[in-house]
Amino acid sequence: NAGVTQTPKFQVLKTGQSMTLQCAQDMNHEYMSWYRQDPGMGLRLIHYSVGAGITDQGEVPNGYNVSRSTTEDFPLRLLSAAPSQTSVYFCASSSDRERRQYFGPGTRLTVT
């Protein structure tokens, strides 16, 4: 099993550009989440999904969109990047059975 994979590993954007961070899991987990990590802030929940077609907002959802068309994939979209979105983004998946999250390796995004 690859677990949770994220692409790209690094990305530099200009203000106003759009992009999609990809996340996929091969553990057949029903739940998936996106977090951002900023120095001194820990990780904060952006959006989450409890199943295909079902998403909801976390603590810091502004400026981000998500969708979940399949169990495996949970992309995060930045429609118009801002410097405040410079961060490291982590995707995670989990299940009711295990009750713990598995994290991807992260994407480091810089917005100039």
Place this chain on the structure above:
Amino acid sequence: AQSVTQPDIHITVSEGASLELRCNYSYGATPYLFWYVQSPGQGLQLLLKYFSGDTLVQGIKGFEAEFKRSQSSFNLRKPSVHWSDAAEYFCAVVPPGAGSYQLTFGKGTKLSVIP
């Protein structure tokens, strides 16, 4: 507000010394409790977790944590620190009634180890 707190931003210990990292939570009921470690430039690795039962939990890499309901704490300990333990440590909770997809993290404690 309900939250999880790690009071120490940065701790420095000598190699071979014991370690205790503090974590407190403020919820009306006991949340699910986790400790994660993040080495520089790396992702998050789960050290241990507590859902219920025995209040002393053993994890990987020689770490353990003790849940104390009366103190709303879940402190992480290691009897003898190795230089490779230098990393950032995060306490995290799933709030009572929430799903496993809603982890709330503390702000982290950075551990430095003096050889």
